[in-house]
Amino acid sequence: MIGAEKIWWFGGEYTKEDLRRMDPVFLRALFRERIHHTIEVEIFPILLGRKKLSPGFGLQPQLILDIWKERGFSDDAPDFEWGKKYLALAEKLRAGEKIEIDESLPAPFTNQEMAVVHKLIWERRSLRDWVSGKKVPDDMIERILEAGRAAPCGCNLDIVRFIVIRDPEEAKMVWSDIPTPMEQCVLIVVCYDKRIYEIVGHDRLVPHNQLLDCAAAVDHMCLMAHALGLGAVWLSKTDKTAKTFKEKYGLPDYIEPVLHLAIGWAATGSIKSLRMPLADMMITRGKPDF
Ligand SMILES: Cc1cc2nc3c(=O)[nH]c(=O)nc-3n(C[C@H](O)[C@H](O)[C@H](O)COP(=O)(O)O)c2cc1C
Numbered sequence: 001m002i003g004a005e006k007i008w009w010f011g012g013e014y015t016k017e018d019l020r021r022m023d024p025v026f027l028r029a030l031f032r033e034r035i036h037h038t039i040e041v042e043i044f045p046i047l048l049g050r051k052k053l054s055p056g057f058g059l060q061p062q063l064i065l066d067i068w069k070e071r072g073f074s075d076d077a078p079d080f081e082w083g084k085k086y087l088a089l090a091e092k093l094r095a096g097e098k099i100e101i102d103e104s105l106p107a108p109f110t111n112q113e114m115a116v117v118h119k120l121i122w123e124r125r126s127l128r129d130w131v132s133g134k135k136v137p138d139d140m141i142e143r144i145l146e147a148g149r150a151a152p153c154g155c156n157l158d159i160v161r162f163i164v165i166r167d168p169e170e171a172k173m174v175w176s177d178i179p180t181p182m183e184q185c186v187l188i189v190v191c192y193d194k195r196i197y198e199i200v201g202h203d204r205l206v207p208h209n210q211l212l213d214c215a216a217a218v219d220h221m222c223l224m225a226h227a228l229g230l231g232a233v234w235l236s237k238t239d240k241t242a243k244t245f246k247e248k249y250g251l252p253d254y255i256e257p258v259l260h261l262a263i264g265w266a267a268t269g270s271i272k273s274l275r276m277p278l279a280d281m282m283i284t285r286g287k288p289d290f
Pocket of ligand 1: 124125126127128233234235236237272273
């Protein structure tokens with residue numbers, strides 16, 4: 001089987017020449033997306049014998065990787081390492097070899113580990129008053145951002161982008177319904193790159209996933225902030241705030257700020273908000289649900 005000549009999906013196609021000219025940010029996103037949609041989610045029905053292996057299985061992302069390397073870009077980053085593992089499996093399948101996905105399965109946590117998970121999930125709370133002048137160390141901010149990076153993201157497109165604001169003057173650009181002066185905390189503005197969904201037409205198919213990606217990242221970051229002993233709160237933004245922020249911060253049009261996460265050393269606690277009982281949150285269908 002010779003390589004693919006182009007890549008295609010429900011809404012369009014890119015030729016080799018298109019890929020050779022494409023902005024590397026898009027090309028890389030397309031690589032992850034093609035690995036995800038043409039190998040990662042396709043491989044299970046094939047292994048279960050429910051779907052036939054197509055002769056070109058895995059060749060689309062292979063073409064992207066070949067062009068990526070031909071253009072002199074490094075393929076060492078973790079997203080490429082992940083993609084290359086799937087490319088290797090696809091190659092074996094095309095050669096008629098048997099494959100095994102030799103990766104670990106989830107194992108139940110020990111009681112001790114479960115106690116930590118429980119503490120994290122149930123003790124996290126929104127905090128809205130921070131100690132003035134007590135700096136949140138950079139390594140803590142980095143750990144929080146890393147937690148955001150680990151969150152799930154639609155189609156593996158990695159569209160979420162972060163801006164860290166420590167400067168009190170810049171912090172004032174962020175509207176908030178919290179009366180606490182924003183200069184007492186670090187702000188992480190969670191944004192997404194609008195261009196990436198456009199390259200695969202996902203802006204027409206699942207545009208809301210862009211917001212969901214940001215929300216997933218923020219949730220992970222809040223949990224990490226809590227584990228580090230910091231107080232954090234989501235801050236909604238309005239379209240007007242986003243516009244002002246974009247203008248004052250000089251953000252390109254394609255970067256869309258979605259929400260802000262305020263983080264600091266909590267000065268005052270909060271009464272942990274409790275949820276409605278699970279039974280009141282269930283939509284039942286006239287029979288026990290589980
Ligand atoms: C999408 C979203 C937007 C939020 N926006 C704000 C906000 O603008 N200001 C604020 O004080 N809290 C905000 N919060 C925090 C919620 O008020 C808080 O999560 C909720 O009251 C439950 O309390 P808990 O986080 O302490 O469990 C937001 C939370 C979410 C998920």
